[in-house]
Amino acid sequence: xxxxxxxxxxxxxxxxxxxxxxxxxxxxxxxxxxxxxxxxxxxxxxxxxxxxxxxxxxxxxxxxxxxxxxxxxxxxxxxxxxxxxxxxxxxxxxxxxxxxxxxxxxxxxxxxxxxxxxxxxxxxxxxxxxxxxxxxxxxxxxxxxxxxxxxxxxxxxxxxxxxxxxxxxxxxxxxxxxxxxxxxxxxxxxxxxxxxxxxxxxxxxxxxxxxxxxxxxxxxxxxxxxxxxxxxxxxxxxxxxxxxxxxxxxxxxxxxxxxxxxxxxxxxxxxxxxxxxxxxxxxxxxxxxxxxxxxxxxxxxxxxxxxxxxxxxxxxxxxxxxxxxxxxxxxxxxxxxxxxxxxxxxxxxxxxxxxxxxxxxxxxxxxxxxxxxxxxxxxxxxxxxxxxxxxxxxxxxxxxxxxxxxxxxxxxxxxxxxxxxxxxxxxxxxxxxxxxxxxxxxxxxxxxxx
Numbered sequence: 001x002x003x004x005x006x007x008x009x010x011x012x013x014x015x016x017x018x019x020x021x022x023x024x025x026x027x028x029x030x031x032x033x034x035x036x037x038x039x040x041x042x043x044x045x046x047x048x049x050x051x052x053x054x055x056x057x058x059x060x061x062x063x064x065x066x067x068x069x070x071x072x073x074x075x076x077x078x079x080x081x082x083x084x085x086x087x088x089x090x091x092x093x094x095x096x097x098x099x100x101x102x103x104x105x106x107x108x109x110x111x112x113x114x115x116x117x118x119x120x121x122x123x124x125x126x127x128x129x130x131x132x133x134x135x136x137x138x139x140x141x142x143x144x145x146x147x148x149x150x151x152x153x154x155x156x157x158x159x160x161x162x163x164x165x166x167x168x169x170x171x172x173x174x175x176x177x178x179x180x181x182x183x184x185x186x187x188x189x190x191x192x193x194x195x196x197x198x199x200x201x202x203x204x205x206x207x208x209x210x211x212x213x214x215x216x217x218x219x220x221x222x223x224x225x226x227x228x229x230x231x232x233x234x235x236x237x238x239x240x241x242x243x244x245x246x247x248x249x250x251x252x253x254x255x256x257x258x259x260x261x262x263x264x265x266x267x268x269x270x271x272x273x274x275x276x277x278x279x280x281x282x283x284x285x286x287x288x289x290x291x292x293x294x295x296x297x298x299x300x301x302x303x304x305x306x307x308x309x310x311x312x313x314x315x316x317x318x319x320x321x322x323x324x325x326x327x328x329x330x331x332x333x334x335x336x337x338x339x340x341x342x343x344x345x346x347x348x349x350x351x352x353x354x355x356x357x358x359x360x361x362x363x364x365x366x367x368x369x370x371x372x373x374x375x376x377x378x379x380x381x382x383x384x385x386x387x388x389x390x391x392x393x394x395x396x397x398x399x400x401x402x403x404x405x406x407x408x409x410x411x412x413x414x415x416x417x418x419x420x421x422x423x424x425x426x427x428x429x430x431x432x433x434x435x436x437x438x439x440x441x442x443x444x445x446x447x448x449x450x
Contacts, residue, residue, distance in 0.1 A: 020431035023155055024424055028356075030148045031419040038144040038419060039412045043114040045136035049103030049129045051120055052167030053079040053177045058101050058139065062164050065143050069150040071162070078181035079171075082164040085191070086149060088156025093194040093433045095426050096161040098179075098377060099135070099142035100168035106130040109406035123173050132408040134201035134390060139164060141199070141418040148423050157430045159191055168373050170334055179376040188380040194433075195345060196383035197425045198374050199418055201390040204397040207414035210357050210421060211365040211387035214346040218339035218385075219271070219297040220304050221371035225332035226251065226292040226315055228279075230324040235284035244290040245279055247322045252277075252292070254318050258310045263303060270307055271297035271369050296330065297369045299338060339375040342382035349384055352428040356421050384425070388418045 041061075050058055059080045066073045066084040074083045080101070107128030108116045118129040131137075146162050163182065171177025176184075188196075205211055228248050233241030255272050263270045272294065279290030296311060298304035312328050319326035354362045365387070374385050390410040391400050401407035 019155070020427060023152060023427050024355075026152060027148050027423045027427060028420055030151065031144065031416055031423065034144050034147060034419070035416045037147075038140045038415050041143055042137050042140035042412065042415065045139055046112075046131045047114040047116055049116050049118055049131045049136070050101075051105065051122060051129060051172075052102040052169055053171050053175055054120070055080045055101045055166050059164065059166075062101075062139065062143065066146055066162065069147060070153070071146060071150055077187060078166060078185055079175075079177055080166040081182055081187075082162075083187055084146060084162035084164075086146070086153060086156070086160040086162070088158050088160070088430075089154035090157040092156070092158025092430050094159045094161060094191045095429055096163055096188070096193040096196040096377070096381070096383075097142055097145060097422055097426070098163040098165055098196060098198040098374060099138035100165045101135055101139050102167050102169050103129050103131045103135065104133060104169055104404060106132040106404065106408075107406055108132070110409055112409075130406070130408070132405060133169070133403045134203070134408075134410055135168065137201045137390070137410060137412075137415055137418070138199065141415055141422065144415075144419040145422045145426075148419070149426060157434050160426055161187075161191070161193060163187060163196075163377070165373075173333070179373040183376045183380060188377065193381045195429055196377050196381050197422060197429075198377075198383070198385045199388045199422065200372065200385065201410060201414070201418070202387040203390050203400055203403055203408060203410060205387055205389040206391050206393055206395075206397075207389045207411045208357065208393070208417060209361045209363060209389040210353055210417070211363050211389075212341070212346065212350070212353065212384070213365050213367060214341050214343040216268075216299045216338045216340050216367050217365075218372040218375070219269075219299050219367065219369045220338040220375070221334070221336045222296045222304070222308060222331040223334050224294045224296060224311065225329040226294070227289060227327045228292070228319055228324055229289045229326070230286075230322075232288040233286045235282075235286055238286060241286040242323045243286050244288065244324055245286070247319055247324045247326075248277060248279065248290045248292060250322065251315050251318045251326070254314045255294075255311065258307060258314065262306065262310050268299040268303055269297075269367065269369055270299065270303055271295065272307060272311060293332070297371065299367050299369075301338070304338070336371045336373050337375040337379060339372045339385055340378055341384050341386075342378075345382045346384055348432060349425060349429065352424050353386070353421060356424045357417055386421075388414060388421070390414045
């Protein structure tokens with residue numbers, strides 16, 4: 001009797017794996033068929049970009065598409081976000097997939113026929129608007145994934161939560177937004193997410209390739225504001241002043257020693273950058289104060305704490321040594337945690353990515369010092385965030401136009417791999433959960449038979 005039970009479980013397990021292969025093949029074929037649709041969606045979003053917390057048109061198109069697929073839809077999440085819930089026909093885990101929707105205040109310069117000509121108000125100024133980071137492709141890819149997975153709803157062993165997120169590039173001044181607000185509003189609950197996956201298109205990674213990294217893949221970011229206060233004087237009498245411009249220059253130079261002398265660069269990278277400095281309005285007036293804006297990036301929590309403490313110390317003590325004072329605000333307006341891929345989950349799901357793209361095309365990379373608010377979702381559930389190739393084959397990544405620039409360009413032939421990768425991660429994760437469930441049943445049965 002014991003052998004009969006074990007053979008039955010083995011047969012059921014084998015059938016489950018075979019069915020998963022069938023679903024993968026079906027999904028991959030569907031991705032081939034809807035490639036042109038995904039590209040058309042992307043071009044439409046690219047031509048009609050919207051800034052953070054103002055993605056009304058984009059959200060409307062997404063919601064309409066999800067509703068047409070029979071997916072439960074909630075709109076107005078974190079201002080303009082859209083969340084879709086697809087409940088499979090079989091019990092299983094809840095898997096979330098995320099795509100960001102917002103564009104950037106950049107004037108487009110690419111020669112494509114669907115280039116943006118949109119202008120909008122950004123912090124009180126009229127600016128050009130462009131999808132200069134690829135979020136339009138993220139949205140189109142996830143819409144394609146939703147169409148494929150909804151077509152196999154009865155075979156899905158679990159629930160899929162589609163998260164279309166606004167304001168990844170930051171909310172307008174004075175507003176909340178992005179992943180942090182979505183998490184605050186409960187997007188990772190009801191139903192509670194067991195795992196989350198997402199991708200970022202990369203204009204410096206060749207099409208057909210996927211970049212990944214377990215652990216920290218993107219850095220934390222803390223912006224900072226420094227106000228140096230001195231004493232004003234005539235430019236012809238500098239001895240009567242406490243010159244905040246000179247003090248600021250000393251501060252900037254001293255800050256550069258933090259990375260070179262305080263950070264163990266054999267373990268992790270880090271960044272301290274001053275990106276803006278404002279002070280004075282005439283050549284012959286030494287001003288009373290100077291303001292500086294900058295950013296701090298780290299790839300471990302300990303390094304992040306150390307860098308913040310050292311910046312405060314260097315700024316205040318340098319000012320004090322010159323007879324001035326300095327106020328330091330960290331973070332000044334935004335903070336994103338480190339984007340951390342769950343190491344155990346990454347190891348388990350790597351075979352899925354390799355099977356989808358080919359093992360030689362799935363590449364382990366060093367961490368990026370850029371930041372991503374996907375990090376807020378990854379604090380609530382284990383997940384994987386990877387880079388998808390969008391650079392034309394044969395192009396030099398060093399000369400390819402980078403993200404956030406007017407010439408940012410994507411090879412659309414890479415989108416299909418993104419659709420397949422996300423779809424297969426869902427199917428394989430659900431299959432893995434089923435395998436673990438069967439293993440537990442087999443273990444229990446073995447004990448019972450004894």
